[in-house]
Amino acid sequence: xxxxxxxxxxxxxxxxxxxxxxxxxxxxxxxxxxxxxxxxxxxxxxxxxxxxxxxxxxxxxxxxxxxxxxxxxxxxxxxxxxxxxxxxxxxxxxxxxxxxxxxxxxxxxxxxxxxxxxxxxxxxxxxxxxxxxxxxxxxxxxxxxxxxxxxxxxxxxx
Amino acid sequence: xxxxxxxxxxxxxxxxxxxxxxxxxxxxxxxxxxxxxxxxxxxxxxxxxxxxxxxxxxxxxxxxxxxxxxxxxxxxxxxxxxxxxxxxxxxxxxxxxxxxxxxxxxxxxxxxxxxxxxxxxxxxxxxxxxxxxxxxxxxxxxxxxxxxxxxxxxxxxx
Amino acid sequence: xxxxxxxxxxxxxxxxxxxxxxxxxxxxxxxxxxxxxxxxxxxxxxxxxxxxxxxxxxxxxxxxxxxxxxxxxxxxxxxxxxxxxxxxxxxxxxxxxxxxxxxxxxxxxxxxxxxxxxxxxxxxxxxxxxxxxxxxxxxxxxxxxxxxxxxxxxxxxx
Numbered sequence: 302x303x304x305x306x307x308x309x310x311x312x313x314x315x316x317x318x319x320x321x322x323x324x325x326x327x328x329x330x331x332x333x334x335x336x337x338x339x340x341x342x343x344x345x346x347x348x349x350x351x352x353x354x355x356x357x358x359x360x361x362x363x364x365x366x367x368x369x370x371x372x373x374x375x376x377x378x379x380x381x382x383x384x385x386x387x388x389x390x391x392x393x394x395x396x397x398x399x400x401x402x403x404x405x406x407x408x409x410x411x412x413x414x415x416x417x418x419x420x421x422x423x424x425x426x427x428x429x430x431x432x433x434x435x436x437x438x439x440x441x442x443x444x445x446x447x448x449x450x451x452x453x454x455x456x457x458x459x
Numbered sequence: 460x461x462x463x464x465x466x467x468x469x470x471x472x473x474x475x476x477x478x479x480x481x482x483x484x485x486x487x488x489x490x491x492x493x494x495x496x497x498x499x500x501x502x503x504x505x506x507x508x509x510x511x512x513x514x515x516x517x518x519x520x521x522x523x524x525x526x527x528x529x530x531x532x533x534x535x536x537x538x539x540x541x542x543x544x545x546x547x548x549x550x551x552x553x554x555x556x557x558x559x560x561x562x563x564x565x566x567x568x569x570x571x572x573x574x575x576x577x578x579x580x581x582x583x584x585x586x587x588x589x590x591x592x593x594x595x596x597x598x599x600x601x602x603x604x605x606x607x608x609x610x611x612x613x614x615x616x617x
Numbered sequence: 618x619x620x621x622x623x624x625x626x627x628x629x630x631x632x633x634x635x636x637x638x639x640x641x642x643x644x645x646x647x648x649x650x651x652x653x654x655x656x657x658x659x660x661x662x663x664x665x666x667x668x669x670x671x672x673x674x675x676x677x678x679x680x681x682x683x684x685x686x687x688x689x690x691x692x693x694x695x696x697x698x699x700x701x702x703x704x705x706x707x708x709x710x711x712x713x714x715x716x717x718x719x720x721x722x723x724x725x726x727x728x729x730x731x732x733x734x735x736x737x738x739x740x741x742x743x744x745x746x747x748x749x750x751x752x753x754x755x756x757x758x759x760x761x762x763x764x765x766x767x768x769x770x771x772x773x774x775x
Binding site for chain 1: 621
């Protein structure tokens with residue numbers, strides 16, 4: 302039996318979409334797939350550290366960094382965001398139903414050896430530096446993503 | 460010749476995205492693919508009944524249910540929604556060009572034996588109950604989705 | 618060795634999402650994949666010519682055509698659009714980092730023999746005519762897309 306493989310491009314910076322990505326990734330890992338999540342554009346925010354990291358950046362990069370959410374729990378919803386009420390509401394419901402918040406889904410994925418990759422090209426573009434992202438992740442470009450995806454059974458763009 | 464298979468995760472609650480999902484699904488079914496549409500998060504609204512269903516829910520679940528569209532024809536557009544003008548406009552154009560409205564695309568998919576699945580985890584989260592969704596659909600979780608997808612030829616997240 | 622194949626449904630009319638689509642497509646073409654980008658709904662705007670094309674259309678179709686961006690460089694961002702400031706900002710950053718603008722990514726894809734397809738059904742719906750789109754592209758429907766995708770290694774919906 303050959304190794305099953307799932308790859309996800311996480312482009313979106315929405316809390317709910319990132320949740321869907323990580324739920325599928327954790328499910329696939331539990332069923333013994335090799336799993337890669339390739340974080341690009343706004344999806345990189347799911348890997349950002351919560352705390353403010355001292356960096357040396359140009360003005361444009363500083364502006365982007367300021368406008369983007371710092372870490373999984375600060376991301377907004379794709380629907381019914383309602384100036385921040387939506388995310389609070391959904392987190393309340395999730396807690397009530399004992400669903401894991403996104404930050405813990407990311408931890409779980411890491412513990413299950415899901416390969417968490419940050420797209421270096423869009424890091425450059427958005428001015429994100431390695432020290433701003435969580436530890437123990439990989440850094441790669443589109444070539445590495447394609448190498449994983451071309452043998453993938455399930456390849457999704459989220 | 461082995462059976463071809465298409466799976467779609469319908470995450471989006473946008474009318475136009477759901478249309479694209481169902482057009483691809485109906486096309487694939489016409490070409491003898493086994494087809495699964497796994498409705499999760501806002502995509503569940505495409506399966507919601509039009510009429511108000513009497514339910515016994517907590518406050519948060521009631522709020523979500525109230526804010527979400529009831530059924531395919533009440534969903535908004537991903538672009539150019541313009542406070543509801545966009546959906547009316549596109550439906551007018553669709554009628555003129557004799558394109559099927561979403562609700563009929565869902566019926567057609569059902570008639571073509573496309574497997575319509577509601578994600579039980581997100582039903583819980585959004586407080587949706589089985590009696591609020593259309594008849595003759597399946598209920599399952601991410602494991603069932605992955606089992607279909609890992610043999611899929613075409614797997615999409617919409 | 619069999620021919621590797623990548624297909625992308627480009628549904629989105631967002632500049633950043635279209636960039637991601639074209640970066641993946643160009644990457645895959647560079648690694649000798651046969652690549653198809655099937656442009657449907659708002660994704661068709663990436664193929665639109667910049668200049669105003671004289672056409673004979675009904676009222677509804679004229680309205681749609683007017684509201685939609687003319688060509689790749691006039692598309693908005695999926696996040697942080699900020700009434701048009703976002704796109705200007707990201708193009709500034711892209712220039713600084715010598716990243717190619719979308720219109721040049723489309724040219725590159727064309728030069729690398731990526732098959733650029735316009736979905737005829739949604740062209741009808743949105744009232745777009747062939748003379749409004751760039752030269753040397755293909756016109757097809759969902760059946761042709763599925764024929765490419767069912768042998769695809771990497772199939773994405775963006």
